[in-house]
Amino acid sequence: MRSSEDEGRYEAGREAAPALAVAFLTLVVLAAVSLVEGWELLHRVPGWVWLLLAVPQLLLLIDLVLAARGAGPVWTRRVAFWLLRVLVAGNLAALAILVIGLVTTSTNELGGGELLLTAVAILVTNVIVFGLWFWEIDDGGPDERARRTRTAPDFQFPQDENPQLAADGWSPHAWDYVYLSLTNSIAFSPTDAMPLSRHAKLLMGLESAISIAAVVLVTARAVNVLGS
Numbered sequence: 001m002r003s004s005e006d007e008g009r010y011e012a013g014r015e016a017a018p019a020l021a022v023a024f025l026t027l028v029v030l031a032a033v034s035l036v037e038g039w040e041l042l043h044r045v046p047g048w049v050w051l052l053l054a055v056p057q058l059l060l061l062i063d064l065v066l067a068a069r070g071a072g073p074v075w076t077r078r079v080a081f082w083l084l085r086v087l088v089a090g091n092l093a094a095l096a097i098l099v100i101g102l103v104t105t106s107t108n109e110l111g112g113g114e115l116l117l118t119a120v121a122i123l124v125t126n127v128i129v130f131g132l133w134f135w136e137i138d139d140g141g142p143d144e145r146a147r148r149t150r151t152a153p154d155f156q157f158p159q160d161e162n163p164q165l166a167a168d169g170w171s172p173h174a175w176d177y178v179y180l181s182l183t184n185s186i187a188f189s190p191t192d193a194m195p196l197s198r199h200a201k202l203l204m205g206l207e208s209a210i211s212i213a214a215v216v217l218v219t220a221r222a223v224n225v226l227g228s
Contacts, residue, residue: 011142011173011174012067016135016174017068019131019132019175022128023124023125023128024061026120027050027051027054027121028050028054029121030117032047033117034047034114037113039114050094050121052090053094053125080136087125088130091126092210094118094122095214098119098122099217122210122214123214126185126207126210126214127178127185128178130206131178132174133203134154134180134203135174135177138154138172138177138200142174145172154196154197154200155172155180155195158193159172176193179192184204185208186211190204
């Protein structure tokens, strides 16, 4: 049986960190393919620019590993919130650049493969970053949730409403929030859990807006390019 402190560390090291590693590797792959293929958004934005967005992801990944080892849980959480804000801002900037590229670049110059891979990278980053943000804010964060029963949740999971369905001592883990983020980004609305606080609603609304732009605008144009 893990203690509350061990539970928070377990989530950071075994669930949150691997999820973020997927987002980090996605951007690295996009940067590498862009450099090999000579892809340039807006004609002046080189492929390595995606590595700039990967840097705060790497810093957050290190922060999660430190938290998992018990190195300064207070300051690491503060750093995590700032890095999450930077990542969301960076993702918004990447999406804006891509949308501008769609408007200003001809079909022949902007290939379907580039559009699809870029859209996938933005969506993967979007899902994981917001999932980790949900994980950090809900009911005081993972450490607080591990110490006590849920008292003021920002998200209402099915187990909260129907405790008879939950195992003894159940509380949502990082993967639960990533799944919540995934369904929100696909359905553009709550599915698995309902947002209760204004903070949670704001974050879910922002994530849905980014997903709508990426899926509706970028994917539609990519399919058109591939079919032409």
